[in-house]
Amino acid sequence: MPKVTYIAHSGEENEVDLPVGWTLMQGATLNGIDGIEGECGGSCGCATCHVYIGEAWLDKLSAAAENEEEMLECTVSPRETNSRLGCQIKVTDELDGIVVRLPEEQS
Numbered sequence: 828m829p830k831v832t833y834i835a836h837s838g839e840e841n842e843v844d845l846p847v848g849w850t851l852m853q854g855a856t857l858n859g860i861d862g863i864e865g866e867c868g869g870s871c872g873c874a875t876c877h878v879y880i881g882e883a884w885l886d887k888l889s890a891a892a893e894n895e896e897e898m899l900e901c902t903v904s905p906r907e908t909n910s911r912l913g914c915q916i917k918v919t920d921e922l923d924g925i926v927v928r929l930p931e932e933q934s
């Protein structure tokens with residue numbers, strides 16, 4: 828299974844193995860990792876799953892859809908060039924080892 832490392836704003840790191848097809852939001856919330864809320868359940872309606880993608884992984888992701896782009900304007904912590912919504916990124920074998928940083932605040 829692909830490994831995903833979540834780095835909290837505090838610097839705490841959690842590495843988890845996620846089944847292919849899970850989203851980065853599911854991987855955090857179902858493994859008890861603080862820093863992602865996922866209030867809307869993954870329907871791209873809340874922006875509480877905001878993450879900062881490690882630069883080395885950005886090229887491996889498909890571009891954000893229009894609704895994700897709109898929700899990224901609603902994040903509580905600042906949007907950066909590597910900001911994405913965790914519920915819109917599904918884990919694939921190609922993403923094995925991906926590192927995502929969690930913002931200071933989600934809501």
Ligand code: FES
Nearest residue numbers: 865867871874914
């Ligand atoms: S969980 Fe609500 S936008 Fe991602």
